Amino acid sequence: MAKRISIRHVAAAAGVSVATVSRALNMPDRVSPELRGRVDAAARELGYLANGAARALASRRTGAMGAVVPTLDNAIFATCMDAFQRRLDAAHGMSLLVASAGYDPALETRGLRSLLQRGVDGILLVGAAHEPETWSLLPAEMPTVITWTHHAEGCARPCIGFDNAAAAARMTRHLLELGHRRIAMIAGVARGNDRAAARIAGVRAALAEAGLGLEPPLLAERAYSVADGHAAMTALLALDPRPTAVICGNDHLAFGAVAAARARGLSVPADISVTGFDDLEFPAHGDPPLTTVHVPAAEMGRRAADHLAALAAGEVPPLPPELEAPIMLRGTTAPPPGRAAPRR
Amino acid sequence: MAKRISIRHVAAAAGVSVATVSRALNMPDRVSPELRGRVDAAARELGYLANGAARALASRRTGAMGAVVPTLDNAIFATCMDAFQRRLDAAHGMSLLVASAGYDPALETRGLRSLLQRGVDGILLVGAAHEPETWSLLPAEMPTVITWTHHAEGCARPCIGFDNAAAAARMTRHLLELGHRRIAMIAGVARGNDRAAARIAGVRAALAEAGLGLEPPLLAERAYSVADGHAAMTALLALDPRPTAVICGNDHLAFGAVAAARARGLSVPADISVTGFDDLEFPAHGDPPLTTVHVPAAEMGRRAADHLAALAAGEVPPLPPELEAPIMLRGTTAPPPGRAAPRR
């Protein structure tokens, strides 16, 4: 590219030193109104855009935050990133650098390394379970937040999230209260995914309170996709006796599960109840609308932005509170067949 | 942050000059195997991570690409960004800086300015219609690609996309061939959105071939959401006579439209046909699965990455070909009520 306008040109045009230009642009109140006006005019006139690299090098801050997410292809993370980026830009003048790791620990480490090297003022991570190498890459003084979880034991970083296990347990108890006893779960792949694991643990704990267990074939771990949910549900329906309720690890699985049940001629929720996790737009408007756990994705994104920005500015923000993940009771849960709705 | 390991430390540890360290790391074949080994060892030993800002300043390239998208909250763009980022990283060692503009021209300009200032080696834009200020921000030599459209008249930048109007026209003709004559459209908001406008134009053109028109109330422009699709469909169903087919500007609108029709006790497609645009995962597995236009979002992302990387490397890649946007015939279209399926 042709040589761009530099701060020197602006300084010359305004008849001041480069330092004054820098100050006029970055700390307008430290410069007299008169010079500030001249500088602003010259900058606008010349179409001056500061060189980010030089600025970052000299000031030791880049004005960009990095995020490492499992994927952008799942709306729940995309929603979070959208809110994160918007808040970063609107409230803190910062940009977003994203790396998606595809649920692959090696890719995650690689992505983080690349963000760090590229230079970011902070890092957003999803979940608290990461490779040792990932953790060792992060200097203690690098502003970092963990999202999507809250009670992360042994995690030295602030967590902006909710309690996956508790939310899953609550949903399970709802099913138990409706009278279900034969409850299955189509979970996400738990290996390397602490959120998926916590959801399984929550369901299992709630079932245990009722004297029930959760083992294969009633527990299936599948990749988060509608097709996988469909396939897993089809397998569950072949069981005898078949479950009367199926808890799914996310909305994709649940949506597929509902479709599979209907394909088998079953009515949801009359014949079988299905629950999801995430609360995405489509399943919420499905037929019937999906009963699910609301995940505050956008809220996590916004809070993460504020927290990271504060950390990067050297402030010591209060530890983030646990977020709510309320159950959205909609149309896919009901008492098991042959049982009246419970009195309330 | 505590002072990080710099290239100087590595040079000292390896007993060579900083120039040699730089070369050993960036152009390994320009350095003798012996020294290269010493440098690599020292770098690994010290956990050296190059400072991206310094590197960018000296080399005049940042290794990051910028993208300005309308939103990340719509899966179609998130999917594109996911593929874009993955290809950027895997094939070109580059990172992704995203700005989402929320369909607001002013925010778009602002986002672009921020990306440019931050320093990117190239820019991905969605659609060819942008504010004059947006265009004037982009120096001619800044590698840029337009996605989501192909025949953009008067657009000096390479376009990686498909023909929105032609795809919409094809879908319309499919409906006409099924025997529909009273066809409505729930479109996206066309103002400032050339894709939405092109889709309307395509539908209108195909209808005109059949001697039909498309005006309000048969044409409604709504924000891209399931709820808006639901509301618009409800209004359409109050018409007398009501349309026998509704073409929607995207899958969100279509999904909501289907739900609204069923809520009114109508059967889709027996009583009324509905079509979408995008081909998202959920509607494709709905009940019935949505007939829609497939938008090659991931493919556009990958191609954009390759094209931009080539441009940034000073190559002159061939102009990208037009991409396919095939119609996915699924379960929401059928002949209008009281009319047999057409012979084939």
Add this chain to the structure above:
DNA sequence: GGATCATTTGTAAACGTTTTCACGATACGA
């Protein structure tokens, strides 16, 4: 009426790389 202090400005030193240039050494062709 000085001394002190804050305010505004300029000078120049970082910031951590890449890259040009020069240099010596080695290989090659005549």
Add this chain to the structure above:
DNA sequence: TCGTATCGTGAAAACGTTTACAAATGATCC
């Protein structure tokens, strides 16, 4: 044996900002 390429290396000059630091000016206070 003597130029002449070729190669590997180091010294040092960018790259375009920010930010101590110092200097100059004017205001404030005994």
